[in-house]
Amino acid sequence: MATPNLFESVVPNHNVVCTHNKGDRPRLVNKAIAFSPITEINIMTYETLTQQAIPSSSRDEQATAQAELYTHLESQAETVAPTQDPLTSRDRRIIGEIIEVQPESVRTIWIEGGITVWVQFVGGGRLAFDRNWFATRVSEVKATLPETPRERNQRLESELKEACTVFGLYHGEIDYLVFSTKVYRQGKLVGFVGWDEEGWYAKPRQYGLNRVAPSAEQVIASLGVRAAVAA
Numbered sequence: 577m578a579t580p581n582l583f584e585s586v587v588p589n590h591n592v593v594c595t596h597n598k599g600d601r602p603r604l605v606n607k608a609i610a611f612s613p614i615t616e617i618n619i620m621t622y623e624t625l626t627q628q629a630i631p632s633s634s635r636d637e638q639a640t641a642q643a644e645l646y647t648h649l650e651s652q653a654e655t656v657a658p659t660q661d662p663l664t665s666r667d668r669r670i671i672g673e674i675i676e677v678q679p680e681s682v683r684t685i686w687i688e689g690g691i692t693v694w695v696q697f698v699g700g701g702r703l704a705f706d707r708n709w710f711a712t713r714v715s716e717v718k719a720t721l722p723e724t725p726r727e728r729n730q731r732l733e734s735e736l737k738e739a740c741t742v743f744g745l746y747h748g749e750i751d752y753l754v755f756s757t758k759v760y761r762q763g764k765l766v767g768f769v770g771w772d773e774e775g776w777y778a779k780p781r782q783y784g785l786n787r788v789a790p791s792a793e794q795v796i797a798s799l800g801v802r803a804a805v806a807a
Contacts (some may be wrong), residue, residue: 662738666727671695671720674713675703726755729755730769732792739792758797 594788613670649789663671668679675695692712696702723731740747740759747768748758756770767780769792776795789795 588786640799664722664730666721666730669727670714670717670721673717674710675705735792736769742793742803743796743801745796745801757797761801768795769795773783 636733663682663684665679668682671682671685677702681697681699683698683744685693685695687693687707691707693707694702694703695705732755733750736757742759743761745759746762747769749759754770754772756768759766760768767778768782769776769778771777774788775790776792777788778795778799780799781787787798789798
């Protein structure tokens with residue numbers, strides 16, 4: 577199965593108000609609590625005028641403690657911000673449109689506590705948004721943002737992979753210019769599957785009439801194959 581779109585899990589369920597003033601970044605207000613961007617963590621160290629009088633053993637202990645602190649902060653960051661990238665290029669375009677940044681600057685996104693959507697940036701720093709507000713904006717932008725050819729191919733390949741899994745098949749190399757490929761079962765060619773302006777199509781041989789269906793799963797079934805039986 578393909579990795580679920582992270583946006584599908586962003587479901588409004590909290591009464592939080594997000595304000596977005598002209599010329600400013602989005603600002604969230606949860607009753608009397610305001611979310612503000614967290615751009616960095618500053619760790620300040622202090623030196624005294626009598627540092628030369630501090631025994632070397634004490635300085636070593638201080639350096640060790642500071643190193644342990646940095647290690648702890650790094651591990652906490654890995655825990656809070658997932659390292660696996662769940663975003664597609666279209667996801668980044670949607671996020672960029674919502675918060676008015678370049679899509680390439682978005683590193684990842686996750687939900688904390690079921691109410692806060694965090695956006696992490698490639699160059700460092702992160703922004704927090706109310707889940708309710710963010711989900712509404714995602715729906716609005718997705719409905720109006722045109723799909724690029726690359727994004728369309730990514731979506732079609734994901735759907736085709738899911739359909740092949742149902743029937744115990746696998747597909748070969750995809751011709752992305754016209755989006756077509758061969759599907760196989762246990763090394764044997766089952767047929768040809770593709771997508772065009774009519775929708776999903778399939779045919780048992782390279783030449784012949786197309787069998788058209790509204791989904792990849794239905795069009796594969798038209799080739800006469802049955803769903804794989806779970807072991």
